[in-house]
Amino acid sequence: MKNYWYKILSIVLLLYAILAGFTIQIPDTNIGDTLRNVFFHVGMWFAMLAVMTASFTSSIKFLSSGKMEHDLKANEAVNVGVYFGILGIITGMLWATFTWGEPWANDPHLNGAAVSLLVYFAYLVLRSAVPDDEKRARISAVYNIFAFVILLVFVGVLPRLSVDTLHPGSGDGNPAFGDMDATMRYVFYPALIGWIMLSLWVLNLKVRYKRIENFIEEKELD
Amino acid sequence: MEDQYKIYVVVAVLSVILIGLAIYMFSLDRKISKIEKRIKDN
Numbered sequence: 001m002k003n004y005w006y007k008i009l010s011i012v013l014l015l016y017a018i019l020a021g022f023t024i025q026i027p028d029t030n031i032g033d034t035l036r037n038v039f040f041h042v043g044m045w046f047a048m049l050a051v052m053t054a055s056f057t058s059s060i061k062f063l064s065s066g067k068m069e070h071d072l073k074a075n076e077a078v079n080v081g082v083y084f085g086i087l088g089i090i091t092g093m094l095w096a097t098f099t100w101g102e103p104w105a106n107d108p109h110l111n112g113a114a115v116s117l118l119v120y121f122a123y124l125v126l127r128s129a130v131p132d133d134e135k136r137a138r139i140s141a142v143y144n145i146f147a148f149v150i151l152l153v154f155v156g157v158l159p160r161l162s163v164d165t166l167h168p169g170s171g172d173g174n175p176a177f178g179d180m181d182a183t184m185r186y187v188f189y190p191a192l193i194g195w196i197m198l199s200l201w202v203l204n205l206k207v208r209y210k211r212i213e214n215f216i217e218e219k220e221l222d
Numbered sequence: 223m224e225d226q227y228k229i230y231v232v233v234a235v236l237s238v239i240l241i242g243l244a245i246y247m248f249s250l251d252r253k254i255s256k257i258e259k260r261i262k263d264n
Contacts, residue, residue, distance in 0.1 A: 014240055022229055022236075205254060208258060212257055
């Protein structure tokens with residue numbers, strides 16, 4: 001029962017995000033109550049960033065130590081991260097349909113997110129293409145480091161430099177924070193932490209599941 | 223019920239779903255812990 005604190009914290013914070021997120025007064029904007037999506041949609045991307053950071057550090061750890069344990073974690077983190085990324089894209093498209101009038105506005109923020117996801121799809125394809133365990137771990141770890149840099153550039157840097165965009169957050173700092181209302185921040189930041197903790201929890205479960213699976217497969221080979 | 227309070231119905235439903243999911247994930251977590259323990263003991 002060790003390390004349960006962040007799992008409990010994630011549920012408490014997400015519960016708070018639901019309770020407060022739907023009931024607090026939000027500023028009167030032209031997108032109305034859909035503004036409340038910010039507590040949930042943005043959380044998907046922060047969850048993805050958190051597990052991709054975990055994946056990136058695991059890949060570096062693998063390259064410096066050669067322990068397969070780190071490769072397993074890097075791989076599972078990409079799996080979980082891609083999942084949250086797809087959720088982020090779907091929720092974003094749903095939101096955009098009702099605020100911008102179309103699901104895909106060819107906005108730099110959207111395209112950047114799509115490109116980053118494709119880069120991580122390529123990571124998963126690359127892994128399945130190399131049969132040798134040791135070699136696969138090494139090649140994919142190197143690729144993963146590049147992938148993370150591309151993610152940071154396409155999600156964190158380029159969209160903010162763009163002028164022609166509908167998505168909030170150009171020139172005024174972070175795409176998520178922008179010029180948010182002060183009361184909304186009381187819900188927004190806890191919600192983000194809640195989503196990040198939840199993604200780390202899912203990652204934790206997947207890594208442990210994979211470890212057990214590997215253990216059983218080794219037994220079967222003996 | 224007044225209109226302005228109806229949103230609390232949605233809040234209640236979502237809270238039930240989240241708590242339900244949390245219970246499910248905690249039970250999964252415990253099950254994995256048990257198998258880990260069995261592997262360790264053998």
